[in-house]
Amino acid sequence: MKERQFPRARLDCLSREFGxxxxxxxxxxxxxxxxxxxxxxxxxxxxxxxxxxxxxxxxSRQLSARVDESVVRLALDQLANANLxxxxxxxxxxxxxxxxxxRIGLAAAIALPLVTSIVAPxxxxxxxxxxxxxxxxxxxxxxxxxxxxxxxxCLGG
Amino acid sequence: xxxxxRLDWAEGLTLSTFGVRAGVRVNVLGVxxxxxxxxxxxxxxxxxxxxxxxxxxxxxxxxxxxxxxxLHVLYADSTxxxxxxxxxxxxxxxxxxxxxxxxxxxxxxxxxxxxxxGWQGSAIMFPGRSLSGKTxxxxxxxxxxxxxxxxxxxxxxxxxxxxxxxxxxxxREDSSYAQTKYSAEELGATSGVKPLPMGMAVxxxxxAGAQWQPAPLSxxxxxxxxxxxxxxxxxxxxxxxxxxQKLVRHTVFIQGTRGEAHQAAxxxxxxxxxxx
Numbered sequence: 316m317k318e319r320q321f322p323r324a325r326l327d328c329l330s331r332e333f334g335x336x337x338x339x340x341x342x343x344x345x346x347x348x349x350x351x352x353x354x355x356x357x358x359x360x361x362x363x364x365x366x367x368x369x370x371x372x373x374x375s376r377q378l379s380a381r382v383d384e385s386v387v388r389l390a391l392d393q394l395a396n397a398n399l400x401x402x403x404x405x406x407x408x409x410x411x412x413x414x415x416x417x418r419i420g421l422a423a424a425i426a427l428p429l430v431t432s433i434v435a436p437x438x439x440x441x442x443x444x445x446x447x448x449x450x451x452x453x454x455x456x457x458x459x460x461x462x463x464x465x466x467x468x469c470l471g472g
Numbered sequence: 473x474x475x476x477x478r479l480d481w482a483e484g485l486t487l488s489t490f491g492v493r494a495g496v497r498v499n500v501l502g503v504x505x506x507x508x509x510x511x512x513x514x515x516x517x518x519x520x521x522x523x524x525x526x527x528x529x530x531x532x533x534x535x536x537x538x539x540x541x542x543l544h545v546l547y548a549d550s551t552x553x554x555x556x557x558x559x560x561x562x563x564x565x566x567x568x569x570x571x572x573x574x575x576x577x578x579x580x581x582x583x584x585x586x587x588x589x590g591w592q593g594s595a596i597m598f599p600g601r602s603l604s605g606k607t608x609x610x611x612x613x614x615x616x617x618x619x620x621x622x623x624x625x626x627x628x629x630x631x632x633x634x635x636x637x638x639x640x641x642x643x644r645e646d647s648s649y650a651q652t653k654y655s656a657e658e659l660g661a662t663s664g665v666k667p668l669p670m671g672m673a674v675x676x677x678x679x680a681g682a683q684w685q686p687a688p689l690s691x692x693x694x695x696x697x698x699x700x701x702x703x704x705x706x707x708x709x710x711x712x713x714x715x716x717q718k719l720v721r722h723t724v725f726i727q728g729t730r731g732e733a734h735q736a737a738x739x740x741x742x743x744x745x746x747x748x
Binding site for chain 1: 561720
């Protein structure tokens with residue numbers, strides 16, 4: 316029961332390190348995420364056994380500097396929003412970026428956690444599309460997203 | 473498919489490109505030579521009979537009659553993907569679909585939707601969707617002496633090197649959507665042959681009158697931008713991530729909004745030199 320209450324990183328995602336950042340690919344949702352160094356370090360500490368306070372202490376030890384718990388709660392909030400944590404049975408109270416920034420102040424010694432996300436493109440989206448009047452077989456082929464089946468041409472775009 | 477197979481096919485071709493085998497067949501003699509220039513750069517004839525994707529081009533035949541439009545029809549396997557009276561539009565669809573299919577189906581390479589030029593032994597890449605101005609920027613780079621690699625796909629191998637996909641540049645003139653094709657040589661440039669490491673990736677969008685003031689982008693954020701332009705990331709996510717990791721090892725990422733291409737192109741080449 317305790318394991319389910321604390322933040323736990325999803326293990327069914329692909330991840331690769333790019334310098335200090337980590338790129339995570341969510342195979343279920345086909346979404347890519349870039350975790351900056353702070354978010355990545357905190358994500359790695361989410362093993363389901365540690366509370367946000369314990370994660371804060373572990374993170375402080377890694378950095379050899381005192382880290383405010385608001386930073387960890389902000390990271391957890393972003394990681395949860397990006398669906399990178401296993402849904403806890405008992406919701407953990409996270410912190411919004413605005414509240415965290417207010418608490419941490421501008422003098423924080425580390426980068427604020429940041430998770431950036433993109434939806435992976437469908438193959439047709441990652442290639443040049445057809446324009447108005449050009450032949451098409453389905454909506455995905457057209458820049459406008461509208462293929463008129465009767466005409467077999469893209470409409471608009 | 474069986475109905476299609478029963479038609480009388482006059483000529484055909486099996487080709488291999490980036491490890492993908494495709495076939496093209498036509499019901500009228502003499503059309504195939506018009507198809508050859510549209511095939512992916514570096515394609516080779518294959519002697520295998522079984523292909524992964526088969527294009528069947530059924531040409532309109534017979535005399536025109538009042539009130540009856542004779543249409544050319546193109547099928548990819550059994551799906552009709554074009555039906556048009558103008559053969560050039562049907563052939564353009566064949567080209568687009570075959571390139572897209574190759575980009576999606578190959579596991580030999582990872583295809584990113586991007587323009588690429590070679591500059592002093594490194595590749596400069598411009599990832600972006602349709603109408604983001606990739607070709608315009610590539611053309612301007614060529615004018616300044618860069619080597620042409622691609623205006624559509626960056627082709628990345630397992631070591632993270634960028635290979636040429638030097639199809640003719642599709643230039644949209646007079647703000648129209650119709651493209652005119654020019655080879656790099658017709659534009660006074662040369663096409664690259666050797667694979668290159670990526671030196672710089674430029675994430676930019678066009679805005680009329682904007683001043684080009686690029687800002688640096690972190691490696692992770694840059695890689696995420698490339699991921700957003702990876703053709704087969706949904707079907708080959710692990711391979712795509714691995715190759716991106718190798719691709720961006722020594723890459724400088726910049727992003728910004730550009731105005732006219734000639735200003736941005738000169739600045740990008742200068743920045744690329746400064747980072748070497």
